[in-house]
Amino acid sequence: MILVTGATGRLGTQIVRVLRSVGLDVRCLVRKGSEYYWLNDTGAAYFFGDLRDPASVGRALRDVRYVVAAHGVRVERTDNDHKRVDADGSITLFHAAKERGVEHVVYVSCAGVESADQAPLFTAKRAAEEALVGSGLGYTILRPGLYVQNFADLARRVERNGNVFLPGDAATLVSPVHTRDVALMALAALDLPALRNVAVRVGGPETMTVGDAFARMCRVNGLPDAHWALPPAALRALGKLARPAGRRWRNRAEALAVHYAHPSAVDGAEMAALFGVPFTAYDEAARVAFTDRHPSEDPTARDEKVVHRQFTATIYEPGVISWDDLPAGPPPRRD
Numbered sequence: 367m368i369l370v371t372g373a374t375g376r377l378g379t380q381i382v383r384v385l386r387s388v389g390l391d392v393r394c395l396v397r398k399g400s401e402y403y404w405l406n407d408t409g410a411a412y413f414f415g416d417l418r419d420p421a422s423v424g425r426a427l428r429d430v431r432y433v434v435a436a437h438g439v440r441v442e443r444t445d446n447d448h449k450r451v452d453a454d455g456s457i458t459l460f461h462a463a464k465e466r467g468v469e470h471v472v473y474v475s476c477a478g479v480e481s482a483d484q485a486p487l488f489t490a491k492r493a494a495e496e497a498l499v500g501s502g503l504g505y506t507i508l509r510p511g512l513y514v515q516n517f518a519d520l521a522r523r524v525e526r527n528g529n530v531f532l533p534g535d536a537a538t539l540v541s542p543v544h545t546r547d548v549a550l551m552a553l554a555a556l557d558l559p560a561l562r563n564v565a566v567r568v569g570g571p572e573t574m575t576v577g578d579a580f581a582r583m584c585r586v587n588g589l590p591d592a593h594w595a596l597p598p599a600a601l602r603a604l605g606k607l608a609r610p611a612g613r614r615w616r617n618r619a620e621a622l623a624v625h626y627a628h629p630s631a632v633d634g635a636e637m638a639a640l641f642g643v644p645f646t647a648y649d650e651a652a653r654v655a656f657t658d659r660h661p662s663e664d665p666t667a668r669d670e671k672v673v674h675r676q677f678t679a680t681i682y683e684p685g686v687i688s689w690d691d692l693p694a695g696p697p698p699r700r701d
């Protein structure tokens with residue numbers, strides 16, 4: 367059994383689909399409030415829990431041999447923040463995995479953790495990486511740079527508003543990667559000896575500047591390359607201005623400044639040789655990422671793709687879990 371955390375996320379969804387497509391048993395750790403049911407058609411099992419709740423994490427790991435940890439906080443909420451989830455939640459997960467006798471953990475971190483940058487997302491990811499390396503578990507740490515989907519998000523704003531702020535430094539070299547390719551890399555990491563107990567920076571097959579990645583995303587999707595530059599210094603200043611509204615916008619600005627200004631280029635040929643997976647060429651990935659949105663981002667896709675076929679499974683230990691921990695049940699059928 368493979369436990370996938372962050373299964374409802376943009377990357378996690380792809381991971382569940384890839385693992386299930388090769389017939390592996392998958393259990394998704396999902397929050398009760400998550401929109402998990404678009405994974406129903408995969409036949410993956412669900413466990414309802416939360417990385418901030420150690421008891422639920424321990425139970426989710428019962429009979430689990432491998433963990434693929436793809437959780438993360440993109441925009442912090444009052445109590446769901448980088449410290450509680452990306453750092454403490456990950457550490458809880460790794461300790462519990464060790465106790466449960468898990469063989470191998472694939473942890474999705476991010477490029478930039480190795481730099482001395484103190485942005486909260488990166489310090490949290492670094493703490494998680496250190497805990498995993500020191501845990502005695504078998505591990506693979508994947509450190510992707512920017513996802514192709516990030517540029518698709520920006521292009522959608524151009525479609526909606528006619529223009530967008532391009533964060534970071536347009537000259538930064540990056541190798542944008544499609545989340546499906548990261549999912550294939552996670553699958554390879556469960557299997558390949560060369561990927562045991564290593565931290566690898568990962569990316570897509572082509573290296574380009576942030577400015578070019580955005581321009582190509584717009585071009586292949588028939589949009590103008592219309593943007594205003596939002597350099598890291600300006601981003602950070604805006605984050606500071608937003609401070610009275612809460613730290614989350616400041617932290618988000620810090621994360622964007624690192625993501626879009628920290629060089630994260632990789633050698634595509636080296637990636638292909640190491641992982642042995644077919645990578646999606648950037649223009650193709652750009653087309654797919656722009657049209658094939660995550661259901662949470664597209665009401666039309668949501669109606670078309672959300673599958674209510676069956677409520678697959680809830681794993682619980684009778685007498686240990688309370689009635690409130692159980693899901694309310696499947697959503698109403700719409701098809």
Ligand SMILES: NC(=O)c1ccc[n+]([C@@H]2O[C@H](COP(=O)([O-])OP(=O)(O)OC[C@H]3O[C@@H](n4cnc5c(N)ncnc54)[C@H](OP(=O)(O)O)[C@@H]3O)[C@@H](O)[C@H]2O)c1
Pocket residue numbers: 371372373374375376377378395396397399400401415416417418436437438439440446451455474475476477509510511512513516
């Ligand atoms: N976007 C990028 O360019 C990029 C680049 C490098 C690395 N990464 C890393 O890649 C990973 C996946 O990114 P993504 O874009 O797929 O993120 P995402 O779409 O925001 O998904 C995050 C996932 O984490 C889950 N999660 C959040 N808080 C949780 C909690 N308290 N307990 C359990 N699960 C929780 C979310 O569940 P809910 O559905 O319940 O919210 C969701 O499934 C992250 O670790 C991210 O840092 C991203």
